[in-house]
Amino acid sequence: MRKYLIVALFSVFCGSVFAQVIPGNYDKNVKRGKEHYDLEEYHQALPFFLEAWKVDTTDYKLAFNIATCYFKTKNELAAYPYLDNAKVGSKDPILKFYYARAFHLQHKFELAITLYREYQQTLDPEEPEYFEMHQYIANCKTGMELIKNPVKxxxxxxxxxxxxxxxxxxxxxxxxxxxxxxxxxxxxxxxxxxxxxxxxxxxxxxxxxxxxxxxxxxxxxxxxxxxxxxxxxxxxxxxxxxxxxxxxxxxxxxxxxxxxxxxxxxxxxxxxxxxxxxxxxxxxxxxxxxxxxxxxxxxxxxxxxxxxxxxxxxxxxxxxxxxxxxxxxxxxxxxxxxxxxxxxxxxxxxxxxxxxxxxxxxxxxxxxxxxxxxxxxxxxxxxxxxxxxxxxxxxxxxxxxxxxxxxxxxxxxxxxxxxxxxxxxETAKKAPTVLFKGQIVACEDKHPVTATIFVTDLSTQKIVGVFNSNSFTGKYTVSLPAGKNYGISVEASGYLFESKNINFPLEDGYIELVDTICMNKLKINTSIILHNVFFDVDKATLRPESVQELDKLVEIMRNNPNLKIELSGHTDSDGNDDHNMKLSDSRAKAVVDYLIAKGINPARLTWKGYGETKPIEPNDTPEHKQQNRRTEVKILSNE
The missing domain is CATH 2.120.10.30 (TolB, C-terminal domain)
Structure with missing residues (x-):
C-alpha cells in the first residue's frame, strides 16, 4: 500500500468501516467511537462520532473528537466546520493549530501564520513540533508569493x-x-x-x-x-x-x-x-x-x-x-x-x-x-x-x-x-519533441505486422532506442527528443527492412509524424529505398551516417545466402543528364563496394545508375527533388 496515498493524500470515506454505527443512539455511538479513539484508531472512531453528532450538535467534546479524527486521518479541511463548536468549551491549545491548518489549506495565509505563531508559543522550544511551525509559516509565505503571480x-x-x-x-x-x-x-x-x-x-x-x-x-x-x-x-x-x-x-x-x-x-x-x-x-x-x-x-x-x-x-x-x-x-x-x-x-x-x-x-x-x-x-x-x-x-x-x-x-x-x-x-509551449506514430502493415494484404523499430542517432551512430509495434494492431508510437538526425529502421521476420529519416532542428519544437509503414516480403522484383544512405555533395563518397543502414543490408544478405540484389542510383533533374547518369552509377557502385568489403560475394550484387530517368515525384519542389535523389535495393532472386 502506498502509505502517503492513503494516509496523507486522500480523505476518509466515512462509511467504510468494519463495525456498524447505531442510527439515533447517541450514547452507544459515542462509547464505541471513544473505544477506537483511545486506541488511536481514528478511521474507525470517526463514523460513530459523526452518527452521534446527528443527535447532539452542542457537545463540544464530541466536536473536538471529530475534528481530531479528521486531522489524524489527514483530512484537515473536513474538520473546519467542527472547530467553532469545539472551542466553545475546550481550552486545548491544539485548536489553534487546527484552525491554522484549516486556514492554510484555504489559502488564508496571513490568518494561518498568526495562529501558527500563537500555537508555537505553547510548545517547548526543544520539541520537534516547535520547529515544524517554522516550516508551516515558511510554506504560507511561499503560497503568498506564488498566488501573486499565478500560472495561466x-x-x-x-x-x-x-x-x-x-x-x-x-x-x-x-x-x-x-x-x-x-x-x-x-x-x-x-x-x-x-x-x-x-x-x-x-x-x-x-x-x-x-x-x-x-x-x-x-x-x-x-x-x-x-x-x-x-x-x-x-x-x-x-x-x-x-x-x-x-x-x-x-x-x-x-x-x-x-x-x-x-x-x-x-x-x-x-x-x-x-x-x-x-x-x-x-x-x-x-x-x-x-x-x-x-x-x-x-x-x-x-x-x-x-x-x-x-x-x-x-x-x-x-x-x-x-x-x-x-x-x-x-x-x-x-x-x-x-x-x-x-x-x-x-x-x-x-x-x-x-x-x-x-x-x-x-x-x-x-x-x-x-x-x-x-x-x-x-x-x-x-x-x-x-x-x-x-x-x-x-x-x-x-x-x-x-x-x-x-x-x-x-x-x-x-x-x-x-x-x-x-x-x-493558455499559451501553448511546444515541447522540443518528435512523435512518430502510425501502423505497420504488410504491403501484400495490409494485415498488421509485428515489427521492431530501431532508432539511431546518425551523428554518433549509436542506437538510441528499440521499440515494437503492437502484435495485434500493428500500431506503433515512438517519442524522441527533437534536434537530432535520426535513422529509423523497421524490421520484421520474412520482410525486407524499411527505413525512414527524421531530422528536425531543436527550435522547431513539437513535431508529430503519422505514417503507415508498408513492409515488403523477400520476393523477386521487390524494391526498397535506403533513406539513410548519404553521399557528399555531387560525389560518390559515402558519408559516415550511412553505416547503420548499410550494415542492416549486410545482415539481410548474410541471413539469406541465396539472395541476389541490384543497387540502383537515382538523381533529380538538376544539372547535366550525362553527369547525373555517371554520378548515380558511381553512387550505386559505392554501395556495392561497401557490401563486398563486408564479405558479401560480388556474384550476388549488381548495380546500375538511372540518373534522372526514374523519378518517384515531379521535380518541381526542393522536397520532391530530395525524394528523387535516392539509392534503391531491388531483389533479383531468392532461390
Missing amino acids: VKITNLGPVINSEYPDYAPVISADETELLFTSRRANTTGGGKDMEDGMFYEDIYQSNRIKDNEWTDPIDIGNGINTESHDACVALSPDGMELIMYRHSGTDGGDLYSSKEHGTVWENPKRLGTTINTPYWEPSASISADEKSIFFTSNRKGGLGGTDIYMVRMKDNGDYGPAILLGPSINTPKDEDAPFIHADGKTLYFSSKGHKSMGGYDIFYCTIDLETGEVLTPPQNIGYPINTADDDVFFVWSADGKRAYFSSIREGGYGDKDIYVLER
Whole structure:
C-alpha cells in the first residue's frame, strides 16, 4: 500500500468501516467511537462520532473528537466546520493549530501564520513540533508569493466517466494521449476487500481510451489478473503505451515496483523489477524515459539524503540495468521527494517534494537533467499556482507535445475525494519533441505486422532506442527528443527492412509524424529505398551516417545466402543528364563496394545508375527533388 496515498493524500470515506454505527443512539455511538479513539484508531472512531453528532450538535467534546479524527486521518479541511463548536468549551491549545491548518489549506495565509505563531508559543522550544511551525509559516509565505503571480492554465475535471465518489488518482498516459491508466479505490475492487488500516477499498488499476478531446471510454479493469486482492497501483506508462510500471504492496513497510508488457490486447503477468531498483525497503513511484533506457524511481532505502529520495538507473547494452544513481542534493532534500516524471523531451524532470520551497505538503517542481549521467543541469523550480496548492500535489504527467498535463487533486466541484484533472496552457509551449506514430502493415494484404523499430542517432551512430509495434494492431508510437538526425529502421521476420529519416532542428519544437509503414516480403522484383544512405555533395563518397543502414543490408544478405540484389542510383533533374547518369552509377557502385568489403560475394550484387530517368515525384519542389535523389535495393532472386 502506498502509505502517503492513503494516509496523507486522500480523505476518509466515512462509511467504510468494519463495525456498524447505531442510527439515533447517541450514547452507544459515542462509547464505541471513544473505544477506537483511545486506541488511536481514528478511521474507525470517526463514523460513530459523526452518527452521534446527528443527535447532539452542542457537545463540544464530541466536536473536538471529530475534528481530531479528521486531522489524524489527514483530512484537515473536513474538520473546519467542527472547530467553532469545539472551542466553545475546550481550552486545548491544539485548536489553534487546527484552525491554522484549516486556514492554510484555504489559502488564508496571513490568518494561518498568526495562529501558527500563537500555537508555537505553547510548545517547548526543544520539541520537534516547535520547529515544524517554522516550516508551516515558511510554506504560507511561499503560497503568498506564488498566488501573486499565478500560472495561466485551464484546469478541467475529466468528469464522471473517469472519476467516481471514491479516490481516483495517479494518472498515466501514452505519448499520443490515446490511452489513460489510473488507480482507484472504488467498490468494485478485485476481491471486494477493504484495507484494515483505513477501512477503504484496496487499490486497483483501470484503463480507458480517449474518444476525442477530454472524452474517454468507461474505465475497465486492466485485466489478465494484474489486479490482486491487495494494493495494485499504476505509476508509469511507456510512451508507446505498451509497458506499464506498477506498484504492489508487500509486507508491513515495504512495496515493490513491477513491469507488465502489453501483447496484442492483453497485459502479461507483472514481473518484479530487479534488485537494482527493488529493495527490502519502500519503492512507491517510477517513470520511464522515452527511449525506454532510463527509469527514475523513489525509495526510502538506506544511504539516501532524506525520507524518500529519487534515484535513476540506466540500461546497459546487454539489456540489464546499471547501478542505482542517487540524484544529488539539488533534487533530494532531508525531507521526502516522490512521483518523478521524465518528459518525452528527454531532459525535463518533474517531481514532488516536501523539502523544496513549497506552499505546503508536496508541491510539484521541475528541472533539467542529463539522461545519461543523472547530473542536474538547472535548479528545481516550483511549477506554480494554481497547479500547486497548500495541500499535497503529486502524480503529474505531461503529454508529449507539452500542451496538457494530467494530475489528481481534491478541488471544489469534484465527484468525491481525489479526482483526475487535465491542465491546458493558455499559451501553448511546444515541447522540443518528435512523435512518430502510425501502423505497420504488410504491403501484400495490409494485415498488421509485428515489427521492431530501431532508432539511431546518425551523428554518433549509436542506437538510441528499440521499440515494437503492437502484435495485434500493428500500431506503433515512438517519442524522441527533437534536434537530432535520426535513422529509423523497421524490421520484421520474412520482410525486407524499411527505413525512414527524421531530422528536425531543436527550435522547431513539437513535431508529430503519422505514417503507415508498408513492409515488403523477400520476393523477386521487390524494391526498397535506403533513406539513410548519404553521399557528399555531387560525389560518390559515402558519408559516415550511412553505416547503420548499410550494415542492416549486410545482415539481410548474410541471413539469406541465396539472395541476389541490384543497387540502383537515382538523381533529380538538376544539372547535366550525362553527369547525373555517371554520378548515380558511381553512387550505386559505392554501395556495392561497401557490401563486398563486408564479405558479401560480388556474384550476388549488381548495380546500375538511372540518373534522372526514374523519378518517384515531379521535380518541381526542393522536397520532391530530395525524394528523387535516392539509392534503391531491388531483389533479383531468392532461390
